[in-house]
Amino acid sequence: MTRPLVDVSNLLSHRLDGAGIDPVAIDGPLQARFADAFAAVAARRAGGEIGFFDLPADREAHRATVELAERIGGGVTDVVVLGIGGSGLGTTTLRDALCGVHWNADDAGRAGRPRLHVLDNPDPETVAGVLDRLDLSTTLFDVVSKSGSTAETMSLYLVARARVEAAGAGAPGERFVFTTDPEAGVLRRIADREGIPTLAVPPTVGGRFSVLTPVGLLPAELVGIDTGALLDGAGEMLAACETDRLRDNPAGLLATLLHEADTAHGRSVHVLMPYADRLRSFTLWFQQLWAESLGKIRGDGHVGPTPLPAVGATDQHAQVQLFMEGPHDKVVLFLASPIADADLEIPALHGDEAALAYLGGSTLGTLLDTERRATTEALRLRGRPSATIELAAIDAHALGGLIMLWQIATVYGGALYGVDPLDQPGVELGKQLTYGLMGRDGHSAPELAAPDPEWRR
Numbered sequence: 001m002t003r004p005l006v007d008v009s010n011l012l013s014h015r016l017d018g019a020g021i022d023p024v025a026i027d028g029p030l031q032a033r034f035a036d037a038f039a040a041v042a043a044r045r046a047g048g049e050i051g052f053f054d055l056p057a058d059r060e061a062h063r064a065t066v067e068l069a070e071r072i073g074g075g076v077t078d079v080v081v082l083g084i085g086g087s088g089l090g091t092t093t094l095r096d097a098l099c100g101v102h103w104n105a106d107d108a109g110r111a112g113r114p115r116l117h118v119l120d121n122p123d124p125e126t127v128a129g130v131l132d133r134l135d136l137s138t139t140l141f142d143v144v145s146k147s148g149s150t151a152e153t154m155s156l157y158l159v160a161r162a163r164v165e166a167a168g169a170g171a172p173g174e175r176f177v178f179t180t181d182p183e184a185g186v187l188r189r190i191a192d193r194e195g196i197p198t199l200a201v202p203p204t205v206g207g208r209f210s211v212l213t214p215v216g217l218l219p220a221e222l223v224g225i226d227t228g229a230l231l232d233g234a235g236e237m238l239a240a241c242e243t244d245r246l247r248d249n250p251a252g253l254l255a256t257l258l259h260e261a262d263t264a265h266g267r268s269v270h271v272l273m274p275y276a277d278r279l280r281s282f283t284l285w286f287q288q289l290w291a292e293s294l295g296k297i298r299g300d301g302h303v304g305p306t307p308l309p310a311v312g313a314t315d316q317h318a319q320v321q322l323f324m325e326g327p328h329d330k331v332v333l334f335l336a337s338p339i340a341d342a343d344l345e346i347p348a349l350h351g352d353e354a355a356l357a358y359l360g361g362s363t364l365g366t367l368l369d370t371e372r373r374a375t376t377e378a379l380r381l382r383g384r385p386s387a388t389i390e391l392a393a394i395d396a397h398a399l400g401g402l403i404m405l406w407q408i409a410t411v412y413g414g415a416l417y418g419v420d421p422l423d424q425p426g427v428e429l430g431k432q433l434t435y436g437l438m439g440r441d442g443h444s445a446p447e448l449a450a451p452d453p454e455w456r457r
Contacts, residue, residue, distance in 0.1 A: 003236045003401040006250040007388045010380050011257050011331065019328075019383035021260055031246045034256045037415035038244040044411075049422065051204030052407050055212040056235030056400075061200070062227065065214045068177070068197055069221040074112060076140045079222050080130065081118045082156040083144035083215070085292075087179075088120030089285040090211025090403075094220045094230075096281040097399050103223070113224045114140070122152045127159060136169035140222075142177045144215050146201045148185030151434060172196050179214050206422055208289050209407055212400070226396040233400030241408050251405050254387070255412035258331060261385060262305050267331045270305045271323065274335035275312035275372040278394055282335075283309035286406055293410045295426065296419035303417045313371045320375060324382055332386040334376060335402075337394050339365030 013020040021030075044050050055061075081091050095103055095116050104115040117130050141160050145153040157176075164175045173195040180187040182200035191198045199214035210216065212234055217227045241251045261267035270290065272283045287307045295304030308330075310319055323330055346367070348360025359367070379386050389405070391398045414421025435443035 002392045002397055003233065003240060004250075004392075004398060004405055005390045006253055006405070007390065008253050008257050010376065010386045010388070011261060015380060016383045016385060020385050021257060021265070025260075026246055030256050030260060033416065034246040034249070034252050034412070035244045037255070037412050038249075038252065040415040041411050048204055050411060051202045052209040052212065052404075053238065054202075055205070056231045056238055056404070058202075059231075061202070061214065062217065062231060065199060065217045065227070066221055068199060069218060071197070072140060072177075072222065075138060076114045076222070077138040078115045078117060078134050079140050079142060079219055080134070080160070081116070081120075081142045081144060081219050082153055082160065083118070083142075084120045084150060084152045085288060086207030086210050087144035087146075087150075087153065087215055088118045089208075089281070089288055090216040091116070091219045092118045092120075093211065093281045093285045093403075094216055094225060094399070095223065097278045097394055098220070098225045098396055099223055101277055101280075110223075114222060116219055116223050119156055120152075122155050127156065131160065131163055136164050136167045136175070139169070139175065140177060141175060142179060142219060143187060144179040144201075145187060146181050146185075146207060146210075148180055148187035151431070151438070154186075177218065179218060208292055209410075209422075211285070211403055229396035230400035230403075233397035233402075234404035235400075236397075237401040237404040238408070241405075251408035252412055254405070255409040255416060257387070258305065258409075259413060259416040261331050265385075266329055267385060268305050269308055269330040271308045271310050271319075271330055271332045272335065273310040273312055273315065273332055274337065275368050276335070276337050276340075276394060277311065279335055279337070280309075280311045282399075282402070283311065289406060289410055290413075292424050292427075293421035294413050294417055294419065296417070297426075298418050303419060312375065313368055316371060316375060323379065323384060328384075330384070332376075332379060332384070334372060334386060334388045335391065336369075336372060336388050337391040339363070339369055340394075 009015055011020050012023045014023060041050065045053050081088060083091070095118075099116070100106070100109070103110065104117070119127055119130060141157070143153065143157045148154070161172070161176070164170065169175060176196050178187040178191045178196055178198045179201060180198060182203065188198065190196065199218055201210055201213055201215060205213055212231065217230070220230070221227050237250070241249050243249050246252050246256060258270055272286050274280065274283065287309050290305065290307040323332055343363045343365035346359045346362050346364060348357075350356045351360065376386055376388065389402070391402065411421050432443060433446050436445045439445070
């Protein structure tokens, strides 16, 4: 079996001196609760509301993505993804995990493949810093917006479009690709009018669930990632989660036990902590998925866990003190991965110094994994719950499985919390105020509350 494995042992009371979840409940009330959540998700799937479940089998969309990547060809030196939220975080995750965090700087290692940049924030310094360094005549801009009306993404498109035109860097159909709604929206209209290639985002797949659509697959294909293996890994995880038996459903275990840890034990902060820099970006993808899907108003109350990114061993010297001795409000979710093939031996120098001698002859990878295992045990001995997701490798197949695991857990979580994990009404007010302040037609300019001078220092 090559899919990621979920170990929830250290969430259970017999491992935490009574501080965790009673394992007997897994076959009792938690099983009943999950069965209801599973049925609710299955009904929405059958109604065509949750499209990401269908992505591993949608090889037609995959074929169209591969064919477009082949048509783009090898003359592109840089791919720039213009998107925000789920339109950018997934691509960053794929690049960093599967190409390595130094991909753009490694000319030899790229072997002729393009650099991959993601502009997901309209910070003028960052945007100019990227655009000023590009040869626009060999750059491809992938504009990713399902609606075509996302203010940040469309602003970045307009800036890039003006740069390309001013430089005489090529026709729009050579320099741009639009990843957008299959039928409607401003990007679709511009593409039809100007002959710009497009790929479709399935209507039933929201942005934060879209990494396995052309949103993530096109840039991944352009840099040589095995996108077929991504989908195969996602499909293997999907198959493992097609049961309403809680003990046997890895996404169900994650969702149900984390929901129980939050609602019954006050563990409302869910820390995702890989011990590999290549998975650091994955924690930010998870953060959006968990926060935007589950943080909602339900009736007169407010529900939802708070996701917190971390990375080992860096955060052992930044956050683990809080995890060990701070409030009892956290679950730490470790991502365990094999020691990298490019491991480095620690030289046996300064043998007369006991503080250094014990390190000599080991490796950096061994040290890193030892610290993960030691931190897991230290938390357990203090009655602090954790779970571990074990990856057989950091490769396309495993990452596809990991992505699908969390996406399925998220929609189960929505059913358990009694909220809709597919919407995001909490961000709409800020959008409407932005539209008004920027003078968008149909939106009146709001009066913003002025700062109170008594409290400005």
